[in-house]
Amino acid sequence: MGLAAVQENGNGDMGLSGLPLGRKNKYRRMNSELTEDYDDASHQQHQEDRNKSTRKYVLACAVFASLNSVLLGYDVGVMSGAIIFIQEDLKITEVQEEVLVGILSIVSLFGSLAGGRTSDAIGRKWTMALAAVIFQIGAVIMTLSPSFEVLMIGRLLAGIGIGFGVMIAPVYIAEISPTIARGSLTSFPEVFINFGILLGYVSNYAFSGLPAHINWRIMLAVGILPSVFIGFALFVIPESPRWLVIQNRVEEARSVLQKTNDNENEVEERLAEIQLAAGTADVENHEEKAVWRELLSPSPSVCRMLVTGFGIQCFQQITGIDATVYYSPEIFEDAGVEGNTNLLAATVAVGVTKTAFILVAIFLIDKLGRKPLLYVSTIGMTICLFSLGLSLSLLGQGQVGIALSILSVCGNVAFFSVGIGPICWVLTTEIFPLRLRSQAAALGAVGNRVCSGLVAMSFLSVSRAISVAGVFFIFSAISALAVLFVYTFVPETKGKSLEQIELLFKDKHEWQGSEVEMGDAENLVQKVQGSEVEMGDAENLVQKE
Secondary structure: HHHHHHHHHHOOOOOOOOOOOOHHHHHHHHHHHHHHHHHHHHHHHHHHHHHHHHHHHHHHHHHHOOHHHHHHHHHHHHHHHHHHHHHHHHHHOHHHHHHHHHHHHHHHHHHHHHHHHHHHHEEEHHHHHHHHHHHHHHHHHHHHHEEEHHHHHHHHHHHHHHHHHHHHHHHHHHOOOOHHHHHHHHHHHHHHHHHHHHHHHHHHHHOOOOHHHHHHHHHHHHHHHHHHHHHHHHOOOOOHHHHHHHOOOOOHHHHHHHHOOHHHHHHHHHHHHHHHHHHHOOOOOOOOOOHHHHHHOOOOOHHHHHHHHHHHHHHHHOOHHHHHHHHHHHHHHHOOOOOOEEEEHHHHHHHHHHHHHHHHHHOOOOOOOHHHHHHHHHHHHHHHHHHHHHHHHHHOOHHHHHHHHHHHHHHHHHHHHHHHHHHHHHHHHHHOHHHHHHHHHHHHHHHHHHHHHHHHHHHHHHHHHHHHHHHHHHHHHHHHHHHHHHHHHOOOOOOOOHHHHOOOOOOOOOOOOOHHHHHHHHHHHHHHHHHHHHHHHHHHHHHOO
């Protein structure tokens, strides 16, 4: 009877609990394992899909936020060629030419200064919208201007709009980007500046054949087109989560972080860090102090941040990049290139080089780090600027001199784009604490624009006094000083969150001593493990006795 019962329940195998281990149970266990495997695969696929979606969303935000930078780049590029025909049409003097070219950078400092406070008041997103509107009004006035005076009014408005845009785009991108991709994404504004410069050069070449009283107006009018895309972008990009936290709109900030980060744990960690940095968490009480007052009478750590941020912004411009871009036709004419069409064609080569190498920087900035690229950039620029001075002073206007001059200019903009061009904006938005970030970034942008304006407004006059070659020898010497500045004052920020970077400046030796501290930690672990072994040996000895 027992045998019959066993056979009825399966193959006759009984488990320890008295339950049969027959085919049905075997199949049930296999089915359970397959279900678990399927669930794991499904979860993994869902996570991969979310990662792709997050990357696309953050990339779209960075692209749209960088569109204002196209306006700046286009203005810089197009003015280098348009000024030739403006001079012919409106009969302006050389001094007026310098003022017209350089005033945009000087005036943009007012936009940058106002941009910090404006972005804290109305948000990063709507500050970018304001920048676009102001620039477009200026561009329309420039296009229709019948005289130098009206042209200057449009130029002033365009400069204010550019000041807003230059300051806010890197801040916004740094605040929405995940840590691992922040360097690449924050360099997008510089990419779009280069793209705008290239478009300006191409526009110059394309419309140069038209009559002089029409062609420069069309060149300037083309710059109005990006406003259409900026208007569309406002319906796509979110507000900065860090600004939302400052406004105590924490749930909205969490919603944005969920779209820009891969997993929930990271979202909560980032939100807690932002709340702590903003002073809205109860973990730490920040002294109530006006932002500008803190910047004007900074603590030692903030002072070190200001030296690094303001210094790198100034070095980006006083090495002469805007002189190279604005006045490349004059430089090539001095080298021996003849004819407006040939001059503008040579500038297109400069624009293509500058744009191509900024793309190289995007791929390398989060892999190699900020500091190695800055070394490559500043050393390479020093060599190219010196070789340009040599070719203009010694080789004359022959074919060899022309070739070496074009090669030196292209090499200079290439090294600029690989390093100091994009990285100066990345560093400025990374190193300052949240409560100071927008205002400090505005201060850095002011230094950048002032230096740009001084270079642009004095290049022709100084080159007449000491020659074009002499000017580039000076730029080469300044670039050599930039190498020393990078070595002394710039820490490596790759792979660190914005809140972690803030801690690097708390002690001036801390960022240099991080590797030593890591070694000390490893030694401490080894000592602890050794003490545990010794304690275990002592216990065994007691037991034996």
